[in-house]
Structure formats: C-alpha cells, structure tokens
Amino acid sequence: MNRRLFMGQSAALIGAASAFPAFAAQASNLQKAKIIVVGAGYGGATAAKYLRTLSNNSADVTLIEPQGEFVSCPISNLVVGGSQQISALTTPYDGLVKKYGVKMVKDSVSKIDPVKKTVQLASGAVMPYDKLILSPGIGLMLDKVDGLAEANKAGITLQAWKAGPETVALHKQLAEMPDGGVFALSIPLAPYRCPPGPYERACQVANYMKKNKPKSKVVVFDANPGITSKGKLFQAVWDNEYAGLIEYRPNSNVIGVDAKTKTLKFELSDDFQAAVLNVLPPMRAGGLVVDTGLANANDRWAQVNFLNFESTVAKDIHILGDSIQVAPAMPKSGHMANQHGKVAAAAIICELSNYPVNPNPVVTNTCYSFVNDRDVVHVASVHQYDAVEKTFKTVPGSGGLSPEPNALEGVYAWGWAKNIWSDTVG
C-alpha cells in the first residue's frame, strides 16, 4: 500500500463517516429509547413483536402483562358451547421472548405519570419510558347494571367477555342447567367489543342445547334496535337451524340483576327469570386508560391520531385496540387490534429514527363467526387512511359478508386463528 492510496482510502472512509452522524444519531435514538407496552393481547403483543422486527431487533421493548399465557377471545364462544376446550385457544408468550427478544414483565401497571414519563407496577417498581403503548382492552362497566358487580363477584352472573376462567365457568353453568331451562344473554348498546360475538354465542349455546337439552332455549335481550353485525345471516340461521331454540328481543336494555332469584330487570319491559344469566354490561376503555385521563371521547374511549395511534391528550402515549374511539365502520376486534399494533409499531420506529411516519397506513379486518361447530360466516373490510378527514375510511366496493354459512370458511377460520395467534405472540 502506498501513502497516496492510504490517504485516498482514508478520505473515502472519512467521507463515508461524515454521512453517518445523522444516521448514527437516528439509530442511537432508536436503540436508547425505552419502549414500554402494557397489555399482551392482540394489540399490545403484536406491537411489541413488530417494534422488534421493524427495528431489526434493535429497539428496547418491555411488555408488561399479568397473565402468564395469551387466551384468545375470538373462538372462545366455542368453549362456552362446549365444542372446544380453553386450552385450544391458549398460547404461551415464549415466542415473543425467545424468538423476538421482547422483555416480558409479569405484573400489572397501577399508575402512569405522563409528565415524568413513568409507569408504576403493582409490585411497586417504577419504570421510565420514552414511548408508552397502552393496549388494555375493554373495561366492563359492571356498575351500570344494578347488582351486577356483586352477582359477578359471587360467580353467579358471568360475562365471559374477557376469555378465561369465566368462559369455562359459563359452559359449566350451561352444562348443569336442567333441560327446559332458559339461558338469558343480554347485549349492551354498541359500541362494545366484538359486534357479532353475542349473536355467535347465542348460536353456540343453541347448538349445545340442540344436542343435549332440546327443551331449553336462549333468550337474547339486545339493548340495540336490531342485530348489530351479520344480521341477516344470523337471523336466517336462527330461523332455520335453531327454530324454537333462540328468541330475540331487541330494544331490551338490562338495568338490574337479582342474583338470588336469577332475575333480569329492564328499563321498560317486565322482569325476566332464567336458569343462567349471561350479562354483557356496557363497555369502555380499559381502566388504565380511564384512570390516566385518556378516555376523552364521551368519557369512555380514547381519541388517537390514526397515523401513529398517539393519544390526542398525552404525548408519547399510544393507545391500541378496543380502548380507542374507533374510525367509522372500524370494529372493536382482535384482528383490528393486531392491525393497530403494526401501524403504531411502524410509526414509533419511524419517529425514533427521525423519519416521517407513514402518511398512508392501511388496516384490515376479518371476522369469522361459527354458527355451529363447523359452519362459519365472515365479515371483512379494508380501511385506508384519509389525510383530509384524518381518519381511516373503508374503501368503497371492498369488504363484505359470506353469502351463507359454510364449512370451507370454518376451515379458514381455524387457519386464521392459528396464524393470527402466531403473528401476535410469536
């Protein structure tokens, strides 16, 4: 090597290095930032995973979740109906940790300080953050139905709308119900988690009754004026497959529960007594969102900037999934929360890299409902960001429903479930 060559190479290297400072600083911001994700459901777990993959595993991501395993709400109505076990919907978090390098803390967050940018854990530890993602799911407003909090605590009147022990317990109540008994299911005014979910549940309970307790029936009390999702499809199934097994009563808002006599009380109609009461109370954002003052839409849901899912009232706090004030025609669903997680993760990686966030994010939704233990109906939609209206809008001509229940989509539904569980938790 001669001196000229050496100098030339050095100059080239120094030239290259001079292009690096901004680059290095960007990467350094990304690597230094403490990112905390609270809640390892469809939204939070997906966000944590994609924060790692979109940063080529350089982002420091801590996921805080009190549960030891992921239990899916979608498909859980099959556990209520008895055709599946809860274990079939349960996935460990190992993949997130071992395969994707997410740091998991098994705890819950008791308090957030948006000014000091810290979260306090139930165990007492305080953790600082640069970016915080909240994905706590829904909060059940048990106090909106007189007597429900006590009846639920006593294990008498279950919700089973957060999949887990109550899902299993509700099936047990159904199994122990005498033939000829009535299973009363009440639905709150929309918006609530999983719009078609209650109607799928009615199908699953009726499917169980048809095989095991044919003298029984399901009575659905809906606070809404009609079936809120897949209406014609569900109605046709009820009329044909479950004739005499499902009775549907719209405009029926439950305001009270008497646990001792198993009686529902209504705003307008007469009291109703049943063998099993499954009351879905009104819902709002998860408690942590509400307690931190982030539920700024009707004091129930959190408004976010849809480009990055940042709260409109707290910088560097991003909110995903069922807790947000949704865009028009955007359902509160696990699939949608998974999609929120990806948009938020990409935006946060961009922000920490000093890149502009994606001005054109897209999210989709696919929702399968089992009408028995084989046949399925779906609803699907695509939502593109509209820069003028600053919200997601469905694309005209896209999306739609199944023409009728079918077994092929039953196979697809399980394929969807296995893939989205893997996409969410590793």
Add this chain to the structure above:
Amino acid sequence: MKKMMKIKMAFVLTAMTAAIPLSVLAQSNSAEQIYNQSLAATCASCHGTGGVSVAGANMPKISDLTHDQIKKSLIEYKTGARQGTIMPQLAKGYTDEQINVIASVLGKKN
C-alpha cells in the same frame, strides 16, 4: 513504512467502526422499508408473519410464491377474474401500487 501504514489503516477503521454500533452497520431499515413492511404485515394476520403460514393452518403459504404470482393473484381477485371467499373482498381495498409493494415484500426472493 508499509507495515506502519497497515497499522494506521487498521486503527482508522477500528476507531470509526467503534464509534458506530455494529448493529447500525448491519441494520436500520429506511423509512420506505418500514412503510412497505408494515403494509405487507396487514396480510400476516391471516397468512402468518412474513406470509409464512404456520403448520396445520391450511392457509396458502404466500412466502412460497414469487412476486409475479402474488401480484397476479391479487389483481385477479381485485378485478373479479379469480373467485374466492374473502380475498376478492379484501383485494378490492388495495391500490395496484400497494399490491405491487405487498408482492415485493412477501414474494419469494430467489
């Protein structure tokens, strides 16, 4: 002298690389890469991360298809030339340009 130059060269290289984390040299997606990957990730909810469907899911493994195969399928679903259950409904929600990006990200690389 020649040996000394080599040492100096090695020093310069070491000093420079030491100032830049190794992972930076090996990584950092561009903004466009992040946008494109997150767009393609809309498919992952049904088809698996990176289009790699998990075993036993009975879902088409997109990652085994080429860019051209994915693009052709999606365009055909979009125009109605190809029938299906959900894909014709979803494909109509993407622009042709977005379909091209999705095919580029998820398609088999070789």
